[in-house]
Amino acid sequence: MLWGVYFHTVSLVGLLFLSLVFIGASLTSLHFGLVYVIEWEIFSLSSSSVVATLVYDWVSSLFLGVVLFISSMVMYYSGDYMDGDKSYNRFMYLVLAFVLSMSALIVSPNLISILLGWDGLGLISYVLVIYYQNEKSANAGMLTILSNRVGDVGILLSISLLFMLGGWNFIFYGEFLGEDFLLLKIFVCMAAMTKSAQIPFSAWLPAAMAAPTPVSALVHSSTLVTAGVYILIRFSSALEGSLVQGVLLIVSCLTMFMAGLGANFEFDLKKIIALSTLSQLGVMMSILALGFPDLAFFHLLTHALFKALLFMCAGVIIHGVKEYQDIRNMGSLVLYMPLTSVCMNLANLALCGMPFLAGFYSKDLILEVVFMSWVNFFIFFLYVLSTGLTVCYTFRLVYYSLSCASNMGSMMFASEGHSMMMGGVMVLSMGAVTGGSILSWVMFPENYMICLGFFFKVLALLVSVMGGLLGYIINMISVSSNLKVVGLYCYVVFMGSMWFMPVLSTLSLSNLSLKSGDKFLKVGDKGWSEYFGGEGSFSELMMCSGYLQYSQENMVMVYMKGVFLWVVIVFLIFM
DSSP, X not given: OHHHHSHHHHHHHHHHHHHHHHHHHHHHHHHHTOOEEEEEEEEEETTEEEEEEEEEOHHHHHHHHHHHHHHHHHHXXXXXXXXXXXXXXXXXXXHHHHHHHHHXXXXXXXXXXXXXXXXXXXXXXXHHHTSSOSHHHHHHHHHHHHHHHHHHHHHHHHHHHHGGGTOOBGGGOGGGOOXXXXXXXXXXXXHHHHHTTOTTSXXXXXXXXXXXXXXXXXXXXXXXXXXXXXXXXXXXXXXXXXXXXXXXXHHHHHHXXXXXXXXXXXXXXXXXXXXXXXXXXXXXXXXXXXXXXXXXXXXXXHHHHHHHHHHHHHHHHHHHTTSOOBGGGOOOHHHHOHHHHHHHHHHHHHHHTOTTSHHHHHHHHHHHHHHXXXXXXXXXXXXXXXXXXXXXXXHHHHIIIIISOOOSOTTOOOOOOOHHHHXXXXXHHHHHHHHHHHHHHHHOSSOOOOOOOHHHHHHHHHHHHHHHHHXXXXXXXXXXXXXXXXXXXXXXXXXXXXXXXXXXXXXXXXXXXXXXXXXXXXXXXXXXXXXXXXXXXXXXXXXXXXXXXHHHHTHHHHHHHHHHHXXXXXXXXXX
């Protein structure tokens, strides 16, 4: 019982200590240029050794340190959020197993050992998504695990193709993976796209919001969704100059735009934040496809800090307004929950790229590098528009939940009297303010050379200001006309439903097979196969048995009739 009560405290101390150790190790490794590779052979097969390998360089150590830091805050936060839950211990063990799977994935440069962490993430995420046992959670969990299974197949096929090089340590084979290994690169990219929810695998990410909010804070900041980006960062040297890069750039930019557009029509608090995560994953994937893995890794770390904070603030708000998630039923929360509102606004401004917050250092640098790169107008337009849409849905969220007139019922009472939850939020708030600058100084001791004209230099700021004004002011205007009357309804449904991605990922794939199965069941299993199979054979056998039974019960009469019939036949023949 004592362990159950203090589980969150033990997790906080243990994970925080490990986080500091790995962050210190990464700084040492970065300063002295050290890389530690631990490898032991399990067995050898046809001159190919199956080995378990761990790599500790500054990238893996720093990422692992950030993951463990966020996990420690989430575990401490969960101690208050899940207080009173019947399965509190089970939840805590699952979250720890989730962190362990992510850690195994981060330090594995070997495709076989990486599969353990990869599959562990998929399986435990399914168990956590269906934690609240209802039909919605079951559907969301099934969509999550089946989408991720596609990526698992990609990893398995990559293992078979990499066998040709005599080993599976992909981190050492980047320069040897030329155009002959195009299929391998396609499979790896497919696996990364499923894990990071790029088009056409985007539907599972908002659906996974059925999980408890602490899980969302962990999954959508630094663990599950970033696994795909991290794998491609490790594979970046092999992707340079290949056809896969161009396809990945287009897909990721479309994902970024689609998620930003969908978030402007969403009213579920957690789904809005999930779509913002999807949009930022598109940013990471696109800059990675342009050939800048260091910027993708930089944005991955800064995004993890402020996105975990944003989800934890959303959890405090949902807890405070008695489990409501619809932002239309909130409003004026700044009066009832001032500290939470401050922290949430910090996270929102960091997401928008507000100067000198965590998101500014990575996002502004990415945009300027994109403006300097050789990209066509289509990609440039998607980047600019997505930046504006990000600020637009952020200020829309601020208006509906924090600053507009209160829409809560007369019996509602919002408060933030949760000391443990607010403790984790406050620590992450400091990360959202200072994390970007610290990481920038550590990762980029030499500055990027940015050479842009005045228009391109202020374009990101201009688009952000316009998006913020649009997102805040347009929701203050009372729109009285019916969308069906003005002919906008179909467009709003299309844009607000992620371009019908959830329907295309579920009904469009299963509808034909389910209908065919139903017809086959009725015509085959319950139809002709029953007639000619079990039921029909049984009926025929019973009928024949009935005739035999009748003949046996009337044997004397049958014999007499038989003798009489033979006498008649003989008489007729010899007449």
